[in-house]
Amino acid sequence: LTSRLRPFTSTIFAEITELARRTEAVNLGQGFPDTDGPASMLQTAQRAIADGVNQYSPGTGEPALREAIAEQRRTHYGIEHDPDSEVLVTVGATEALTASMLALVEPGDEVVLIEPYYDAYPVAVSLAGGVRRTVGLKQGPDHRFELDTDALRAAVGPRTRALVLNSPHNPTGTVLTDAELAVVAEVCREHDVIAVTDEVYEHLLFDGRGHTPPATLPGMAERTLSISSAGKSFSVTGWKIGWVCGPAELIAAVRSAKQFLTFVGGAPFQPAVAHALRTELDWVHRLRDELQRKRDFLASGLTEVGFDVLAGEGTYFVCTDVRPLGFDDGEEFCRTLPERAGVAAIPVQVFCDDPDPVRHLVRFAFCKRDEVLDEALTRLHKLR
Ligand code: PMP
Ligand code: GLN
Numbered sequence: 001l002t003s004r005l006r007p008f009t010s011t012i013f014a015e016i017t018e019l020a021r022r023t024e025a026v027n028l029g030q031g032f033p034d035t036d037g038p039a040s041m042l043q044t045a046q047r048a049i050a051d052g053v054n055q056y057s058p059g060t061g062e063p064a065l066r067e068a069i070a071e072q073r074r075t076h077y078g079i080e081h082d083p084d085s086e087v088l089v090t091v092g093a094t095e096a097l098t099a100s101m102l103a104l105v106e107p108g109d110e111v112v113l114i115e116p117y118y119d120a121y122p123v124a125v126s127l128a129g130g131v132r133r134t135v136g137l138k139q140g141p142d143h144r145f146e147l148d149t150d151a152l153r154a155a156v157g158p159r160t161r162a163l164v165l166n167s168p169h170n171p172t173g174t175v176l177t178d179a180e181l182a183v184v185a186e187v188c189r190e191h192d193v194i195a196v197t198d199e200v201y202e203h204l205l206f207d208g209r210g211h212t213p214p215a216t217l218p219g220m221a222e223r224t225l226s227i228s229s230a231g232k233s234f235s236v237t238g239w240k241i242g243w244v245c246g247p248a249e250l251i252a253a254v255r256s257a258k259q260f261l262t263f264v265g266g267a268p269f270q271p272a273v274a275h276a277l278r279t280e281l282d283w284v285h286r287l288r289d290e291l292q293r294k295r296d297f298l299a300s301g302l303t304e305v306g307f308d309v310l311a312g313e314g315t316y317f318v319c320t321d322v323r324p325l326g327f328d329d330g331e332e333f334c335r336t337l338p339e340r341a342g343v344a345a346i347p348v349q350v351f352c353d354d355p356d357p358v359r360h361l362v363r364f365a366f367c368k369r370d371e372v373l374d375e376a377l378t379r380l381h382k383l384r
Pocket of ligand 2: 029170
């Protein structure tokens with residue numbers, strides 16, 4: 001194994017999911033929903049298969065999907081994209097991210113990540129030969145994880161090629177505020193940095209919050225690659241249909257990498273996602289409201305068990321402090337929880353270069369049926 005990959009031999013999601021399977025634990029670790037997306041979308045995919053949409057799609061993705069993505073970004077955010085040159089369909093958000101790094105980062109270039117970071121980011125930087133610099137989210141007085149804007153300013157400099165930003169944020173559930181995004185934009189403009197924005201939870205914000213794509217900030221459209229995916233919005237994480245939008249020159253670069261990674265992906269899913277983006281956004285709003293209710297349900301149940309629960313503002317996840325239950329180390333807690341209580345969760349420290357500030361934090365997914373959440377809480381009461 002090369003030095004580029006040696007630090008990354010397995011993923012926590014695969015490890016914990018396998019542990020959950022072996023112990024028959026309720027899996028609140030890996031974030032995937034256990035109910036299906038909109039019926040009309042599923043039927044469109046089935047019909048596409050029956051109708052012979054089973055060969056390679058065009059290299060940039062099915063035109064109908066690229067048009068639907070451009071239309072969604074125009075109607076939601078007022079951003080204009082040419083569907084032919086400024087939208088690229090990828091194999092999930094993950095490929096969009098990795099292809100962006102391979103296309104834009106020269107060996108030795110620095111890439112700034114906000115930590116805790118999603119586990120694919122440091123691998124993508126490493127595959128590209130880049131050097132990562134991390135900036136920790138820090139907990140404010142109300143326990144919300146906030147962007148450490150001073151640390152961000154200190155981390156970005158002449159060697160910085162790109163900054164990866166994820167809001168709503170996995171694993172903390174933080175939604176970056178307009179003030180935080182303004183600092184990000186200022187820093188990117190000042191140092192001529194490309195922003196790679198992971199917006200897979202763009203529709204899953206709670207308590208009336210709205211999503212602000214970083215590309216809408218002054219001077220950002222020309223330097224931002226905006227990434228999203230159908231997996232979270234339409235509850236089809238297994239379809240792996242993602243996309244990246246941005247200026248034609250950057251998209252052409254990402255396409256150069258993408259075409260030799262996978263060439264294309266999932267032809268029959270593409271018309272289905274196009275259909276969903278056009279006609280099922282009300283379904284997504286209902287999903288968001290359901291998830292907010294589930295967040296509240298799981299958060300209050302976990303509080304009763306004795307966890308200190310941090311308020312999430314979006315995504316599938318809540319983070320909890322395990323110290324009130326007598327544990328110091330979230331990873332040790334998660335590796336033994338399936339045996340002890342029959343529930344699986346994810347330690348937050350594995351998403352950090354500096355695990356210390358979050359060593360006591362554990363992430364639970366609430367994107368599950370009520371009876372599954374209920375069963376998990378019943379089992380967790382054994383910890384008391
Ligand atoms: N980014 C974040 C923040 C995620 O949580 C996930 C998956 N849960 C992904 C990217 C990957 O998305 P995809 O499955 O579309 O590749
Ligand atoms: N993104 C999902 C999560 O955070 C997991 C995806 C994966 O298994 N790689 O739980």
